Amino acid sequence: MKTILKTTLAVLIASMAFISFGKEKKAQTFTVTRTIKAPAQKVWAVVGEDFGAIANSHPKIASSNYINGTLKSGEGAERVCNFDEEGSKYVHEKQIHYDPQNYTFTAQIFHAYKLPLGPENNFAVYTVVPIDENTSKLVLDLSIATDPAIMGKLFKGRFKRTIEDYAIAVEHHVLTGENVNSENFKHIKKQYK
Secondary structure (H helix, E strand, C coil): CHHHHHHHHHHHHHHHHHHHCCCCCEEEEEEEEEEECCCCHHHHHHHHCHHHHHHHHCCCCEEEEEEEECCCCCCCCEEEEEEECCCCCEEEEEEEEEHHHHCCCEEEEECCCCEEEECCCEEEEEEEEEEECCCCEEEEEEEECCHHHHHHHHHHHHHHHHHHHHHHHHHHHHHHHHHCCCCCCCHHHHCCC
């Protein structure tokens, strides 16, 4: 029985690889938006200006810091976001297309723990849109291209839920100043549903 199961699994994996061979690798994309009752500058201060301290406003990130000589946010700033205290599970990102006047930048993703990323098309575009003087909208556009491409399709729903939770956490952090983490997020999330 184990041999039949292993053989079936091997054939299935080989078939998926053959079907995708020669085809263009397609990135998985999605957009998450959240309206926040705060001025755009205040939201931008958290997501754009405090790029290296994302751990303060992300429920899944245990710690974050600037790397490779980066001292502050801006064009070329790099950060590592650790999902565990040991730093063995992490994401490495770089700020590009940094435009503080229009409250937008792109975070190029170079490494994401356990995710076999392809060489390009891995990024998140952060945009804060002013609605009025006391309200803004956070827009997060993500593109993830894995190799093999099927991995991105399998994890797309999980990625989107994580980013939706992040948007809620940003709202809470902006409105209260309280840092968000895995321990307090469950309670926080209930407040914003």
